[in-house]
Amino acid sequence: MKFWRRSVSGVTRMDIRKLFCSFRFAWRGIAHGFRTEQNFRFHVIAAVIAAAAGWVTGLSPSEWMIVILLSGGMFALELINTAIERVVDLVSPEHHPLAGQAKDAAAGAVLVFAVASAVIGFMIFIPKWLNLLF
Numbered sequence: 200m201k202f203w204r205r206s207v208s209g210v211t212r213m214d215i216r217k218l219f220c221s222f223r224f225a226w227r228g229i230a231h232g233f234r235t236e237q238n239f240r241f242h243v244i245a246a247v248i249a250a251a252a253g254w255v256t257g258l259s260p261s262e263w264m265i266v267i268l269l270s271g272g273m274f275a276l277e278l279i280n281t282a283i284e285r286v287v288d289l290v291s292p293e294h295h296p297l298a299g300q301a302k303d304a305a306a307g308a309v310l311v312f313a314v315a316s317a318v319i320g321f322m323i324f325i326p327k328w329l330n331l332l333f
């Protein structure tokens with residue numbers, strides 16, 4: 200029983216330390232993306248503008264959820280794109296058609312999500328702005 204308790208608390212302690220390490224690594228990845236990727240910084244600025252516009256315009260809780268989900272999704276996708284670029288550069292420092300296709304596909308995924316986010320953003324904001332004007 201004593202052994203069982205000790206082993207359970209040991210596992211718990213180890214898991215918590217591991218969890219903190221994971222957060223530290225994840226934060227390092229976000230900071231690296233922000234530092235090295237101009238597109239990531241652009242998406243951060245776009246999210247800040249969207250949040251400011253939402254605050255000025257007045258959004259419902261569900262509209263805020265959509266804006267937050269789209270902004271978070273955009274950041275996450277940009278980080279995945281950065282990860283793919285790094286791995287491609289690692290495994291294929293020389294030019295190779297497959298390496299190019301992998302990078303192009305990852306960049307395409309970011310573009311698709313960015314366009315969809317922009318369209319949804321306009322669908323939320325434009326009717327409200329038209330209501331304010333007329």
Ligand SMILES: Nc1ncnc2c1ncn2[C@@H]1O[C@H](COP(=O)(O)OP(=O)(O)OP(=O)(O)O)[C@@H](O)[C@H]1O
Nearest residue numbers: 236284291292293294295296298299300302303306
């Ligand atoms: N190893 C490679 N082999 C073939 N084509 C490549 C390779 N690396 C890059 N390319 C081509 O060049 C394009 C730009 O690559 P790059 O690594 O500069 O990506 P990027 O999207 O501009 O990245 P960053 O955001 O870091 O500037 C890719 O989308 C791809 O078409």
